[in-house]
Amino acid sequence: MDTVNQNSTFEEKLAGFEACCRKHGLKLTPQRIAIYKTLISTDSHPTADEVYQMVRTEISNISLDTVNRTLLTLTEIGAAFQVEGTGQPRRFDGGLEDHQHFLCIKCGKVIDFQHDALGDIHIPDEVQGQFKILRKTVYLEGFCSVCAEKEL
Amino acid sequence: MDTVNQNSTFEEKLAGFEACCRKHGLKLTPQRIAIYKTLISTDSHPTADEVYQMVRTEISNISLDTVNRTLLTLTEIGAAFQVEGTGQPRRFDGGLEDHQHFLCIKCGKVIDFQHDALGDIHIPDEVQGQFKILRKTVYLEGFCSVCAEKEL
DNA sequence: ATACTAAATAGGATTTACTACTATTTGTCA
DNA sequence: TGACAAATAGTAGTAAATCCTATTTAGTAT
Numbered sequence: 001m002d003t004v005n006q007n008s009t010f011e012e013k014l015a016g017f018e019a020c021c022r023k024h025g026l027k028l029t030p031q032r033i034a035i036y037k038t039l040i041s042t043d044s045h046p047t048a049d050e051v052y053q054m055v056r057t058e059i060s061n062i063s064l065d066t067v068n069r070t071l072l073t074l075t076e077i078g079a080a081f082q083v084e085g086t087g088q089p090r091r092f093d094g095g096l097e098d099h100q101h102f103l104c105i106k107c108g109k110v111i112d113f114q115h116d117a118l119g120d121i122h123i124p125d126e127v128q129g130q131f132k133i134l135r136k137t138v139y140l141e142g143f144c145s146v147c148a149e150k151e152l
Numbered sequence: 153m154d155t156v157n158q159n160s161t162f163e164e165k166l167a168g169f170e171a172c173c174r175k176h177g178l179k180l181t182p183q184r185i186a187i188y189k190t191l192i193s194t195d196s197h198p199t200a201d202e203v204y205q206m207v208r209t210e211i212s213n214i215s216l217d218t219v220n221r222t223l224l225t226l227t228e229i230g231a232a233f234q235v236e237g238t239g240q241p242r243r244f245d246g247g248l249e250d251h252q253h254f255l256c257i258k259c260g261k262v263i264d265f266q267h268d269a270l271g272d273i274h275i276p277d278e279v280q281g282q283f284k285i286l287r288k289t290v291y292l293e294g295f296c297s298v299c300a301e302k303e304l
Numbered sequence: 305a306t307a308c309t310a311a312a313t314a315g316g317a318t319t320t321a322c323t324a325c326t327a328t329t330t331g332t333c334a
Numbered sequence: 335t336g337a338c339a340a341a342t343a344g345t346a347g348t349a350a351a352t353c354c355t356a357t358t359t360a361g362t363a364t
Contacts, residue, residue, distance in 0.1 A: 048241070063345090071244050080244050080245060083245050083255075086243040088242070092203065092226075093232060095230075131292065131295065139236050141286055215316090
């Protein structure tokens with residue numbers, strides 16, 4: 001996993017983010033920085049619109065499209081990620097044989113894979129007690145073989 | 153895990169589905185059955201619109217809204233589920249400390265939880281080779297404490 | 305069989321999330 | 335400091351999901 005930085009202060013994160021942008025040849029615009037700051041300042045899981053509302057207090061005329069675009073860029077460079085279970089048209093599954101899902105973040109394709117060992121994951125008691133769990137799975141995200149080639 | 157039925161024939165699944173509907177006091181409408189049949193007849197992960205197109209060959213004047221509604225009812229009774237990584241507005245996460253997500257399928261709230269043991273999940277080589285994995289996590293779905301009470 | 309009632313549906317309108325487009329602005333680097 | 339590619343604002347457009355209402359229908363009682 002290659003998230004920008006964990007267990008670091010706000011300033012360290014910011015510095016890490018700026019380095020990450022430069023590494024990917026991305027410009028350090030005030031909008032980009034404001035959006036990143038907003039995102040790491042909350043422990044909720046905001047939608048693009050929610051981020052938009054928050055950032056507007058700082059940059060009043062920022063556009064929603066910029067927020068959307070920027071959030072996607074952040075996920076692409078690993079400075080943020082999308083919460084699984086959200087995004088794009090809903091896809092359904094007949095829930096047949098036990099399997100896990102891999103989502104290609106480029107083309108959106110969902111690929112099943114199966115591995116018995118993943119089937120029985122132990123969920124800690126404090127979590128068990130807190131929620132009524134209907135489904136547990138291991139979930140992978142990345143590039144499928146087709147999209148991985150295009151990335152090079 | 154309480155999916156309707158795994159490792160069973162088409163007819164068994166259908167019978168199980170009908171029983172499941174009755175159990176939940178749901179009527180067995182032709183639309184509902186057709187949608188369920190369609191869903192378990194494919195190993196892709198269709199969107200509501202894709203299911204709609206397929207079911208239309210059987211019930212030509214079915215409405216998209218019905219398909220949507222029905223697919224959601226199916227997930228509520230455990231006869232199907234939504235593929236994680238899809239659905240509703242995208243939510244973002246600053247990706248700070250390592251954590252897992254629990255999604256309440258009722259209110260849509262995403263709750264973080266943390267358990268070290270879940271951190272390092274072994275992904276089999278045949279999967280590793282097939283994709284470029286950027287993120288792996290254990291993902292839970294169900295009812296949060298608030299919604300679980302309302303369900304009773 | 306027949307009639308009744310709550311549940312479900314069709315069809316269309318509306319809302320919401322996201323993306324596309326274009327003119328303008330702004331970081332970055334020579 | 336000037337040039338240029340990248341990024342942005344603003345707005346228009348598209349796609350997905352939901353809402354609304356009149357009508358139909360499955361399940362049950364008679």
